[in-house]
Amino acid sequence: MTKKMSSRVKTLSPSTTLAITAKAKEMKESGIDVIGLGAGEPDYNTPDNILEAAYRSMIEGKTKYTPAGGLPALKDAIIHKLQKDQGLNYTRKEVMIGIGAKHVLYTLFQVMLDPGDEVIIPAPYWVSYPEQVKLAGGVPVHIEGSSAAQFKVTAEQIREAVTPRTKAIIINSPSNPTGMIYSREELVQIAEVCKEKDIWIVSDEIYEKLIYGEEQHISIAQLSDDAKQRTLIINGVSKSYSMTGWRIGYIAGNVEVVSAMTDLASHSTSNPTTTSQYATIEAYNGPQDTVETMRKDFESRLEQVYPQFVAIPGFKVLKPQGAFYLLPDVSEAAKNTGFANVDDFAAALLTKANVAVIPGSGFGSPDTIRLSYATSIDLLEEAIRRIRTFVEENWKA
Missing domain, CATH: 3.90.1150.10 (Aspartate Aminotransferase, domain 1)
Structure with missing residues (x-):
């Protein structure tokens, strides 16, 4: 057949x-x-203290379903991390945990996009961005960051790429695959264009802890109240804590978006793996050495x-x-x-x-x-x- x-x-x-x-x-x-x-x-x-926390949770019988959007204790750990590292304040309703940052991004585009909606994706880009946009019925719009510009795009390039169908732009800093970082000044200019054009900012910050020399990680959500309101932070423990196989990522941002994503997860994946969530609580709350x-x-x-x-x-x-x-x-x-x-x-x-x-x-x-x-x-x-x-x-x- x-x-x-x-x-x-x-x-x-x-x-x-x-x-x-x-x-x-x-x-x-x-x-x-x-x-x-x-x-x-x-x-x-994965660090020993995280492995031990995962084992301990299983021995204690913490192996059942959790809320679809993640354990409240894990949300609290993420909220504390964002306040400590970025000075950003969120509530539990503004945080959702998913099965890795990739799944979180997939779920985000599913709830954000209607057929024909455009998402601006600076190139070079992570391979899954355009595919996930297409799966949600959206249209990837690529703008090139040249090697002369350290593979980064400018605010003016973004302004020229925006159309009435533009829904969002993805900013990945530090970047996969380039390893480049957007400076505060560059992000300020990008945030201004996004405010002017009224589009979402999807800020993929999965490599934020892996920065070298005198460089610093700046989340675009830190720059202003408006930037925070339109920024959807994507992050997780895969890279910083060597937990790629544990599959835990999260989003922090707009309540309506996060609520819709949680509802979708409840009908698709249920909760992230319970043991992985307890391991991640230890990753964020435990020693960082x-x-x-x-x-x-x-x-x-x-x-x-x-x-x-x-x-x-x-x-x-x-x-x-x-x-x-x-x-x-x-x-x-x-x-x-x-x-x-x-x-x-x-x-x-x-x-x-x-x-x-x-x-x-x-x-x-x-x-x-x-x-x-x-x-x-x-x-x-x-x-x-x-x-x-x-x-x-x-x-x-």
Whole structure:
């Protein structure tokens, strides 16, 4: 029996990140020594105090349903975190916990968008933003942040992109895949345009704790009362606490939006995993020293490997300010090693050099590849050696 699939799923592009990661895993399982620089997750285990809190909750019988929008105690922990870190005040009704920040974003677009509504998405962008907008019947509108502008977009670009159908803009700072951070001054200008045009701001702050040098994380919601009212903060524990598999994220913002999202979750996923919620309470309320230890380690790795990537022929690399990614422009390397495009070059790095990287085409940046340095320094340096050898041995110029 043949049945037609819905028109929604026909528009989807598969996740480039997950596809490459799966291919690399398959090669490893067949005995090939592949070094993966694709996965967007820390290589640390979840801190012991969080593991112990999760175990304790299970032993105490805390394994039943919770409210669809999350445990009140977890909402309180998030409210305290936002007040302490950003000076922002929220109530329980303005917070909803979901099954990872990805699920929270998906649910947000489902309740926010009607067919034809537009969402401005600066490029390079995280691969799931446009797909989630399309699944909600919306239209992704891409504006390019050039390498000359550190991959960031300007307030004027946003103003020019707004139409009567524009519902929101997504701001991701620090950014996946670029690692770049919007300054306070840049965010002030963006907030003014959003006020002028009366659009929502979806502020993805999942990498806020992973910032290097003298840079600081500023939430756009901090800038004014108006900015706070129109900003929907998305965050979670996946990156900062190395809890990617625990699947806990949250939204903080407008009561009506959060209430609608909670209602939708009650009919789709019920509550986030109870054990993960108790683990997250400990993550936010417990000691924070492991967060800083991990951040310092990532910064140290960046300082060691950045100049080595810059030295690879045909690689043009901006130094990131946060997260744990590099996004080099490798179009020259691809051309001079005989490849028609960067996607083919990235595929050859996997099959010929045994290094898994993510083609930038999935991020709206087809001349680049994304490299994660959330792995050991020994593996990173071996990966660089393999990439450099592959490029130099195949260079045709």
